[in-house]
Amino acid sequence: MKVEEILSKIVPINEEIYKQANQRTSKLIMPYRAMGYLNDISEQLCAIYSSMSLKIENKAVFVMAADHGVAEEDVSAYPQQVTCEMIKAFIKGNATITVLARLNNCSTIVADVGTKCDLSEKEPIGQNQFIIKKVKNGTNNFAKQPxxxxxxxxxxxxxxxxxxxxxxxSKKLNLIATGDMGIANTTAASAVGACITKNNVELITGRGTLITDDTLENKIAIIKKSLNLHNPSPNDPIDVLSKVGGLEIGAIAGVILAACYNKIPVVIDGLISTAGALLAYKLNPLTKQYMFAGHLSYEPGHSLMLSYLGLRPILQLDMRLGEGSGAVLAMPIIEAAAKIITQVATFDEAQVTKSSL
Incomplete structure (x- = not known):
């Protein structure tokens, strides 16, 4: 299947079901829309699933991993070998995302789509699966070439x-999340974000792995230099991705397309995942209808990206880890929204007089 065929089969969420969900929300035994954003989430879920009977059972987070040639420019506080070391921690199940995923009964699928690691595929450990689908062994240094x-x-x-x-x-998943791993990927994500949203590089670029002031200044300069060198077209997501992106950012866009194609919701994580969401949105604007923003990252560029997409974050905990951590933490709230619209009675069902509340 080609990307163009996938894009052509992504359809709008069900507007008629959305209206029915909205009508039910207004009749639940509570003051009008008293659950706030949870009411909005529940209605969007109904429209995504084309059903008023919501049952979220099978969940997974897809952690896409890749290396970045721009790491050569000293834009991160960590060496590139950390990418491989973190993948091993994912496989063992003692990294943050795997702990949070287990807590939420969520499977973790880690995919090496472009690292420099020499790892072999492992048998699943608990709920974790590791697969190798390399497009290439890391990107080129985009400060010098695409x-x-x-x-x-x-x-x-x-x-x-x-x-x-x-x-x-195969697993009949009905809720998925996006995650990432790759040293220097906040540099690539910031470059993608600055290009597509047309925000100043200084506004969209943060400290990532808590880099120093000097390293941050260098990181901003490298992104500016790269954007000027390659001049990617903001309205051509393939062009942007190829010139200043990352293999895992592209793969995250693909994960989002898979959710939309299969008509299930996808929870977006932080800066890197949202760079992937920008690409998916530019490929087909309908993808936004299937997205939930799991949280608002501490990275300054994240709020600008979410604003461009018109997505409201579910959580705001000053997190800046990535891996899918914020997306997985938001899953129980999404599940709660599903329970509210399906299990809370209406005034008529509960025989409660509306004027008594």
Whole structure:
């Protein structure tokens, strides 16, 4: 299947069901829309599933991992080998995302889509699965040349789609989240975000792994230099991805497309995942209808990206980890919204006089 075919099969969420959900919300035994944003979430869920009977049972977070050539420019506080070391922690199940995923009965699928690691696929450990689907062994240093070819960018999106689509189908997943791993990926994500949202690089670029003032100044300069060097077109997501993106960012866009294609909701994590969401949105604006923003990252660029997409974060905990941590933490709130609209009675059902509240 080609990306173009996938995009053509993404349809709007069910407007008629959305209206029915909205009508039910207004009749629940509580003051009008007393659950605030949870009411909005529940209505969107109904429209995504095309059903008033919501049952979220099978969940997974897809952690896409890749390395970045721009790490050569000293834009991160950590060396590139940390990417491989963190993947091992994911496999063992003692990284933050795997702990949070277990807490929420959520499977973790870690995919090496472009690292420099020499790892072999492991048997699942608990709920964790590790697979290798490399598009290439890390991107090029985009401060000197395009991060990848357009074909590689295209393939990274298609790879993410295929990984997620297979699991969604075989495991009957009905709620997924996006995650990431890759040293220097906040540099790539900030470059993608600055290009697409047309915000100043200084506004959108943060400290990532808590870099120093000097390193932050260098990081901003590298992103500016790269955008001026390659001049990616903001309205051409493949062009942006190929010139200043990352393989895992492309794969995350593919994961999002898989959720939309299969008509299930996808919870977006922080800065890197939202860069992937920007790409998915530019490929097909309907994808936004299937997205939930799990949280608002401490990274300054994240709020600007979410504002561009028109997504409201569910949580705001000053987190800046990535991995899918904020997205998975938001899953119980999404599940709560589903329970509210399906299990809370209406005034008529409960035989409660509306004027008594």
């Amino acid at each position: 991060a990848m070819t357009k074909e590689e960018a295209y393939n990274s999106i298609l790879t993410g789609f295929k990984i997620a689509d297979e699991y969604i189908t």
